Amino acid sequence: KIMVTGALGQIGSELVEKLRDLYGSDRVIATDIKASPEGSSGPYEVLDVTNGLLMYDIANRYEADTIIHLAALLSATSEERPLQAWQLNIGGLMNALEVSRSLGCQLFTPSSIAAFGPTTTKEHTPQDTIQRPNSLYGVSKVSGELLCDYYYHKFGLDTRGLRFPGLISYVTPPGGGTTDYVVEMYIESVARGAYTSYLSPGTFMDMMYMPDALNAIVSLMEADGSKLKHRNAFNVSAMSIDPEMIAEAIRKHIPDFKVDYKPDPLRQAIADSWPDSIDSGASIEEWGFQVHYDLDKMTSEMLAHLAVKGNR
Numbered sequence: 001k002i003m004v005t006g007a008l009g010q011i012g013s014e015l016v017e018k019l020r021d022l023y024g025s026d027r028v029i030a031t032d033i034k035a036s037p038e039g040s041s042g043p044y045e046v047l048d049v050t051n052g053l054l055m056y057d058i059a060n061r062y063e064a065d066t067i068i069h070l071a072a073l074l075s076a077t078s079e080e081r082p083l084q085a086w087q088l089n090i091g092g093l094m095n096a097l098e099v100s101r102s103l104g105c106q107l108f109t110p111s112s113i114a115a116f117g118p119t120t121t122k123e124h125t126p127q128d129t130i131q132r133p134n135s136l137y138g139v140s141k142v143s144g145e146l147l148c149d150y151y152y153h154k155f156g157l158d159t160r161g162l163r164f165p166g167l168i169s170y171v172t173p174p175g176g177g178t179t180d181y182v183v184e185m186y187i188e189s190v191a192r193g194a195y196t197s198y199l200s201p202g203t204f205m206d207m208m209y210m211p212d213a214l215n216a217i218v219s220l221m222e223a224d225g226s227k228l229k230h231r232n233a234f235n236v237s238a239m240s241i242d243p244e245m246i247a248e249a250i251r252k253h254i255p256d257f258k259v260d261y262k263p264d265p266l267r268q269a270i271a272d273s274w275p276d277s278i279d280s281g282a283s284i285e286e287w288g289f290q291v292h293y294d295l296d297k298m299t300s301e302m303l304a305h306l307a308v309k310g311n312r
């Protein structure tokens, strides 16, 4: 059985459905801090991941052998509420590590390009390189990578993780990230044909369409562990783009789409501290990472789905 925390979040809300399609609804226990809004397509439990005892009780009761730990505050929110972010991001992860260790579960938890900082090489950032992030979220991501490595080396816990780029999806609204401007731009281009970007032109970051991210999680978790040289922080990316490139891709469908720029100092500083493009070579080599969506394919899918959603 697989227990997912943060199941109502940007990754969780789509990953739970994918896992239930793959492995059967009753084998995937979705949990989040709020009650499931419209009922769930399978087992659902309310869980605040800072409550380790409750996390243990749910994982034990459902006989979980895998935990996908997604509950966390993202970069912009974490910068506004650093103490709460630390307690949730690291407190929650420590609980997931301890529950996994007690019950012998395989554990997946995501890291992020945010785990790199301003002194890291910005272009084709290597898998193994300096990590001195200067955002609270980035500090929590590097700490998470190190904690998961520690539990692997010290207790033999089968921990695995991916350094995600910005993830783009039409299913859930943006939730306090820095890369969420891409989701907002798609939504606004359909809703009103214009968007004011909080990041300036030329702000390049790695991005990935959600289906590629979900496939990466499943591929990594199903990979032969003996072949993994890395564990908890595989670089994965599909594209390196900036606001102008997305606007151009959108204009192929909405010709008079207009973008203007009003940089938000907090999120511009976070974005500027991150790499422009990371190297996914280790993921390709060690567990066959693949990308199916480039900017144009992602754009046509996003706009098609948002147009339908908008008309509902």
Ligand code: VAH
Pocket (backbone or CB within 6 Å): 074, 075, 076, 112, 113, 114, 137, 164, 165, 166, 167, 176, 177, 178, 179, 180
């Ligand atoms: C954020 N979407 O913007 C998340 C992610 C790489 C970015 O960590 O905070």
